[in-house]
Amino acid sequence: MTSSPRTVMRIYFHLQEPDEDLYEQLLALLEGITPGVQPHSADWSADVDLTGALRYWDRDAKGLAAVIRLRALALYGVQSSAGIGPSRMIAAMAAALSPPGSVTVVGNSPYDIAAFLRPQRAAALPGIGPATARSLSRYGIYSIGDIADTPLATLQRLVGIAAGRQAHDRSHGRDDRLVVPQAAPRSACAEHRFDTDELDPDQHHQAVLGLVDELGARMRSENSVCCAITLTVRYADRTHTTRTRTLAEPTAHSPALADTGLALFASLGLQRARVRAISVRAERLQPAETATHQLTLDPTDERTRDLEAAIDRARARYGYRVAGPASSYQRAN
Structure with a gap:
């Protein structure tokens, strides 16, 4: 007996600003349609296995996606876009080509798959x-x-x-x-949207540094650390690239986060890319007291951490923008 072909949807929720609670409510909406939901909190998306749900709801894939998108908009005011295909990869690629408010469907025949992929x-x-x-x-x-x-x-x-x-x-x-x-997974996200599509690599790097510094300060204020960093770069043509790297040790230390964030950005190999937005997500948060820190004989590390603690105290008293690494601030012309 042959099994029915799979139908997978990748849906992106276009949140106006990072909101973990809202994202979890949207995931619950998806789970009300089918239990096969795999979240991707780095970019507020999810993979949804619609294979069994199509028969249960007596709709085709595009119709069921329309129901989901309508509920997200009516109940939570969140616009979405989606891609549907016979695999997670094709669904994700179709979703990347779908502007907000639309759905791209790829059939499961070899001809449909080749016609979608090859060009x-x-x-x-x-x-x-x-x-x-x-x-x-x-x-x-x-x-x-x-x-x-x-x-x-x-x-x-x-x-x-x-x-x-x-x-x-x-x-x-x-x-x-x-x-x-x-x-x-529990995480924290910060995003920088450029006023216009930005070509300057220095501005890209500055944005990454500012985002990891913001996340580090936020985690330290909550006495938490992260185990990995995810970087997402959104381009002028609505496509995006996401990279994740596990840290050598769980940390909220901004220089360590900055090294990882910049390494992720460098790994993209971008040259004169028109960047619309950059977001950085601290993944797999855990209480700071459960993490261990590898001791070092380098006195610079201790001085850096002492300075970081002093900056945190100043920010707690006078506001976040009162102090921070110079590299994360706009240069005067």
């Missing part, structure tokens, strides 16, 4: 970052269709064995990952 640029394939895409372009590989047509052995020579296998499978639409229901 897209190589960098749109999950796992192919800007740097890898530029490397592939030097060999005449510009689109996902080009990747699909490249022999596996050739891809593996160009980008590595594991990455080549992954790119080969995904370019043909193969993605067996299941939607795994789970609770949204």
Whole structure:
């Protein structure tokens, strides 16, 4: 007996500002439709397995998505966009192409999958970052269709064995990952929206530094630490890139967060990118007293932490903007 094809939706909730409580209410709305909900709190999205819900609600995928979007808007005033496809990867890619208020549906036939994937640029394939895409372009590989047509052995020579296998499978639409229901992990987020699409890398770096400093101060005031940092960069064409890195140790120390945030940004390999917004999320928060700190013989580390504590005391008394690292403030012209 053959199993019915999967139907997966990636839905993005376009929150006006970070709001953990509202996001959890929206997840509860999804769980009222189907128990197969996997949250992605880094960008206020979720993967939803609609396979069983379609028959239960007696609707097609686009109709059920319309019900969900209408409820989110009517009950919580939150606009959303979604992508629907036969796998998590295709649903996520379809959602990335959907402007707020719309849904993109990709059929589950091999023709539908190929027609959706092949024309897209190589960098749109999950796992192919800007740097890898530029490397592939030097060999005449510009689109996902080009990747699909490249022999596996050739891809593996160009980008590595594991990455080549992954790119080969995904370019043909193969993605067996299941939607795994789970609770949204506790996290904290800060976002910077540029007044206009920003091209200046210095402004990008300054925004990242300001965001991690804000998160560090917030966590220290709440006596908590985070285990990982997620960076999301949103571009002028409505696409976005998200990267996550686990910290060497749970911390709320701003310099450590800044090193990780800047390393994540550098890993994107952006060159003259038109950036609309940058957000940084502190993931897997836990009480500070449960974390351990590796002692160091470097006196600079102790002085930095003492200075950080003094800045926190000044901010608590006079306001957040009274003090902070100079690199996170706008330079005077």
